Amino acid sequence: MSSTTKINPKAKTTIQDVAELVGVSKMTVSRVLNNDEKVSDKTRIKVQKAASQLNYRPNISARRLASSKSYFIGLLYENPSEGGYVSQFMLSALKSCRKRGYHLVVDECDGTQDEKLKIVRDLVEETRVDGVILLPPFCNNLEILNELKLSNVPYIRVSPDVELGLSPFVCMDDYQAAFEMTNLLIAKGHREIGFIIGHPDMGASRLRYQGFLDAMRSKSLPVPPVYIEQGLFSYKSGLNAAKLLLDRANKPTAIFASNDDMAAAVISVANSLGLNVPTDLSVVGYDDTPLATTIWPHITTVKQPIAAMAETSVSLLTSGQVDKLDQSSVSDLRFVLDFEIKERDSVEQKLN
Known part of the structure; x- marks a missing residue:
């Protein structure tokens, strides 16, 4: 990185600032932010570190104009009663999207099946999401999955238990x-x-x-x-x-x-x-x-592993891996993540 680059904390950071700090071109920074596979891992890490250091936030509107992407990822859930799980997943997905220059659009899908389908259609039509994450039990709604398929919208299911060969998913045992x-x-x-x-x-x-x-x-x-x-x-x-x-x-x-x-x-x-x-x-x-x-x-x-499931879901959708997917390679994108038993104070050895 260049030692002569001065950082003005009051000024809005630009892509040029990131490029100068790393000592690469603006095009290289752009490729990193767009997850271009042609960039070396070494350069990618340097650019990501500089962007974080400078608190750089990509201009979503400009990026949308320059490409066919919307830089929006949808998150749909159906069971608000499990608030802790949904909130933790949502916050982790939000952080992961921000890190990659994307915005997260969250919607609760309740009501009748027709109402749920309308919510999905509105999300697709109004935001042109680049992909959708489906939390349980919404991830098992086959009519919704078919709607997304017809709309050519990539999706990741979280902990599904029906039609496991239908799409990529992340889960735990x-x-x-x-x-x-x-x-x-x-x-x-x-x-x-x-x-x-x-x-x-x-x-x-x-x-x-x-x-x-x-x-x-x-x-x-x-x-x-x-x-x-x-x-x-x-x-x-x-x-x-x-x-x-x-x-x-x-x-x-x-x-x-x-x-x-x-x-x-x-x-x-x-x-x-x-x-x-x-x-x-x-x-x-x-x-x-x-x-x-x-x-x-x-x-x-x-x-x-809620945070890891959110991170994996966002990574798959923003990297373009799911876009290029065909039915024969679905099995390559099934992730069963590790769990851990956390022993604390609510359990005690029973005395006979």
Whole structure:
């Protein structure tokens, strides 16, 4: 980088400023910002570092005029009850888009099927999005997927559970994560374990529940129906489920809630009943949203790679990999990301 370049923090940074700081042409900087594969990795890193240092923001209007791209990425979701997950994914996608000189357009798709289709059509027609990220359960809506295909709009699905060969997707192994979390509770001496299922429209809910059941059965432990309650991934549904589980004559000694919002609700109900968490009741959740470490005790949970899933989704759409995709190469763009069990204060070894 040139040592003579002076940075004026009050002036609006231009592409020329970035080029001078790195010692390359404006064309090279432009190629880096547009993810041109012809630029070397060494130069790409230098340009990205300089752009970050100078807080450079590309002129979206000018870039749109100079190319066929809109520099907009759409994010569509359907289940506002899982607020922590959606918010965390949205913020991570927003940061990833900014880093690449794109804008993120977020829309909630609720209502009837016709209303959902209209939202998608309006998004495509009004913003000319370069690609769309579909969160669950919206990612399983085959009519919506067909609409995007007819409009020639590339899309990435997040954690789909139908027609997996239809498109690229990113996910994590919900079944295995739930299996391992259940084994953690069993290893802590728990045998009477309650479970709160997630939203019935979400494929992840079924996978997490199955992982729990199989872990219990692998240790020949019974799962009484009274220890299972249906939730909706919302705090309120967690309250209702926890009240039912903890109203039993033989209460479970541990409860596995299918997300952190419902786990937090379990802790609230336990406190209201005079039960100490984790001494009287161990509680675990799923996702590792900020809520998990906001309340006390901090929740033992599955750290879902939400930020990495958002980053991967944006990267695939902005790099043009999905644009060039044909059906035979869909399998090359399926990403199963790693999870992590985060042990905190809401679980304790059960004393017999």
